[in-house]
Amino acid sequence: MSRKLFVLMIIGLLLLTGCTMPVQTGSINAAGEWEPDRSIEVIAPSAAGGGWDTTARMLARTIDEENLSDQGFGVVNKPGGGGAVGWAYIHKRNDPHNLFISSPPIHFVKQNGQSPYGYDDFTPIANLIADYGAFAVRDDARWDTLGELFEEMKESPENITVVGNSSPGSMDHMQFIMFADAAGVDITKIRYVSDQEGGAMTGVLNGSIDVISTGVLDAAEQARAGKMKVLGITAPERLKGDEFLETLPTGREQGIDAEFIVWRGIFGPPDMTEEQLTYYEDIIKETSESEAFADIRNRYGWDERFMDSEEFKDFLDEQSVEIEALLKELGFITE
């Protein structure tokens, strides 16, 4: 009995882990269109439950439910190194049946030297959605606008501490730096604390830290409850669709010429043919336009922002240049 139990356990355990597929290239049909050989693997380079994972799963689910492809789209998690492990995997396999979801960290991780691969080592297929950052303070803080905060930071930057969930030189830090820079603050003097264990919000709520730089939904939830106020969001214009979110001011309307879009898009392996690219681009466009996906966007508070491959690539080039300049000024990149 115990032996049987043991064998069953082993089999069960083996089922929990996946197997690696051989690299295949697909084929071109009579109409000159690319056809995949097998199901598509959408990699979320993070653990289950994060932003990348949710986007990947919702994308896969919509494609499946709306019958947008003959092939199944399955999500695989490859966490590690803030995405670097997943990127290395895709780059090495270079299989057109592997896609991955990414967002601005692909710039930061590469430029901070934590991954040999950046966005330009892959094929940007399309952008799907956008999200934005927010800067918030405790409800009883002495600043009511971004302008007031940055004015004080210009005079005495050492009095104000900023906290974020990501490490210095990464997203939460750099979105704040972008806005502070545009407002004329000496960005080399900004005190940034990183807390990856959930202490960022705690620190601001208990008053040990002044400002949090985080995602809009995170900050809005606290602001809605009257515990914090959102000084500004990084969107180019006010958000729509939710009464409360509509009240959050952008940086632009406060005279700070900066924006930071937390895009989430789909990339493919480095060497993709024109036909393969078109195949995926079409599927993602149809997904983005479907009603089912519109519901999903509403549910998660995502903004619609489809960009085709070309537009997406230009956008990434631009964002990359801007980030690189700031990272250089802060000394994260040395030549």
Place this chain on the structure above:
Amino acid sequence: MFEGIAQGFQVAFSWEAILFIFIGVFVGTIIGMIPGLGPISAIAIMIPVTYSMDPTIALVMMAGVYYGSMYGGSTSSILLNAPGVAGTVAASFDGYPMAQQGKAGKALAISAIASFVGGTVSVILLMLFAPVLASVAIIFGPPEYFALMLLGLTAIASLSEGSTIKALISAVLGFMIVTIGIDAQTGTSRFTFGSVNLLDGVDFLVIALGVCAIAEVCFLILNRKQKLSGLHNIGSLKLTKEDFKEMKGPMTRQSFIGFILGVLPGAGATISSFVAYISEKKMAKNPEEFGKGSIKGLTAPETANNAATSGAFVPLLSLGIPGSGTTAVMLGAFLVLGVQPGPLLMTENPTVFWGIIVSMYLGNVFLLILNLPLIPYFVKILKVPRPLLISLVIISSLIGVYAVSFSTFDLYLLVVFGIIGYLMRIFAFPAAPFILAFILGGMMENALRQSLTISGGSWDIFFTSPLTLSLFALTIIAIVVPAWRDRVKRRKGKDTPLGL
């Protein structure tokens, strides 16, 4: 609020909810029991299952998976010395020796009852004080966390059998290993030797399974001729009146302490289980029994880690702040279902908020009635012929590590730490301080450097808050009092080895 609680009962006692709570705790216990798999893997495995479920029912189930796996996790700690999560490491200190002495059944029964009590008491506390506790959860800033970690470190002295110097060397080794990876405060990679695989540092599972399970397996293989009579003996799971008497004290105290530490984000089940262990050892009349199969030594961490698991729901539900790696995955599960935990959850979504809390009563009862009758079957695993058992532990450790990181590199690391753990064992370097330093080291360094960034480099920040000062005072007491007591004892002519 009472209306909310009533709604919670309505949700949790619907047939659908009862069914899914049961499924949740059942799956959680089973996954938790597999050596190497803990709450993180359990929740991550279950997230995709919830995508098309009703959010409230799904979350009630996920909560069940979470505390169920905590409950089940101690089984592999006790029977095989293979903890799947940091919170059950302390349970192996006395649980594994008990199993080796042929009291595996009893050890599991103690663990089940202690877990039940810790879980239930903390759910009651959670229900009564949830609205108020949100403000308790944020009183700790970086300096306070630093002081708390320092207090936790005093456990090293308590955990060392024999040479204190060797315990300290072990701890330093743990501190060194935890510095590997991207430095959170500067974003620089440290000691990664250019390898992408080391950027996230060494995972806790690799350390725990390496120095506990794999090292133990090496030991068993190399000493295979030696007869371990106890290991095949399961013993009765009946607890005597005396046993209950032993358990009563730790269960009462540690339910409260565990809960409060669980409420603090970052402290959680791990720290509370260690604090429970050392505080009971300090209070015990015969502390020398600890580490050799003491009932108190098993009851304390088992009560505390389950109490802390409910406590961890306070910052998660009422602030939207995940206090640990596990609750961060749990937060992910909430977001995937379109539920944003935070200060508004209780008022805007009372069915979810109270539904989860009330469901934990049921879950704890299910766990008890599910576990107690099954103990005789669980312990049969020890009757598996030793070569098979050893291969089972090796394989499931490998799978456990792979299921978290999906990286073959981590498997090599596991083997390396297994060898290190074995060598430490041969040369009598205790493993517990190594693991403890590894767990506390990262948080402690972060808290220290965050504090200094906030203060602009001034150390005054550690001496301005009454909370930090009291924690420092406790730290000093924890170091000085035992040393002083030993000295007094020695003067009186009683023989007590100081170790130094």
